[in-house]
Amino acid sequence: MTDLPSADAAEWSVVESVVEYETGWYTGGYDLVEQPDGSTKRYYWAELSPAVVVVARTDDELVLVEQYRPVIRETQLELPAGIVEDGESFTTAGARELREETGFDPDSTALLQEFWTTTGLLRHRRGIVFADGLVPTDRNLDGNEFLSVRTVPVAEAVAVARRAPTNDATVEGILLAREDGLL
Numbered sequence: 001m002t003d004l005p006s007a008d009a010a011e012w013s014v015v016e017s018v019v020e021y022e023t024g025w026y027t028g029g030y031d032l033v034e035q036p037d038g039s040t041k042r043y044y045w046a047e048l049s050p051a052v053v054v055v056a057r058t059d060d061e062l063v064l065v066e067q068y069r070p071v072i073r074e075t076q077l078e079l080p081a082g083i084v085e086d087g088e089s090f091t092t093a094g095a096r097e098l099r100e101e102t103g104f105d106p107d108s109t110a111l112l113q114e115f116w117t118t119t120g121l122l123r124h125r126r127g128i129v130f131a132d133g134l135v136p137t138d139r140n141l142d143g144n145e146f147l148s149v150r151t152v153p154v155a156e157a158v159a160v161a162r163r164a165p166t167n168d169a170t171v172e173g174i175l176l177a178r179e180d181g182l183l
Helices: 090-102 154-162 168-179
Strands: 013-022 026-034 040-048 051-057 061-069 074-078 081-083 108-116 125-132 147-153
Touching: 051 090, 051 168, 061 090, 061 154, 074 168, 081 090, 090 108, 090 125, 090 147, 108 168, 125 168, 147 154, 154 168
Parallel strands: 051 125
Antiparallel strands: 013 026, 026 040, 051 061, 051 081, 061 074, 061 147, 108 125
């Protein structure tokens, strides 16, 4: 067995942190880090606001949205999602995003999981929220949201999530909800 580099954070000091660009959506840059062997390396990162993904269930259906994603040039069938605004919890943001994107107001929400995503590149937290007791209300889409609301039978949720094209948030959310016995 070979000796692996230490995972002790105390042995990884940041020599400098540089912001190279800022946009309305994220900040990007790098940290020059001294590694445990004394060498230095630039670790590039992009920092994004926390986001919420909502697994919303009616009696026997899951609520999804279909939208074109210009970055990957594909239309996706995915869970409703959005940015957590200042002062919001993941559950509050999840209820708001669900209402805005789908026109459903949940009776209850619960945080299934909160975690870091793409830790080799992003400084980005994601929360997966389960919502039920859905009551129809008005949608309030953002100016850059062009999406359609779709439902799928709960029994088909995992198969739909795995069907290409798909994304990490949809697969994660549906699998976590299924694991917790909610689907």
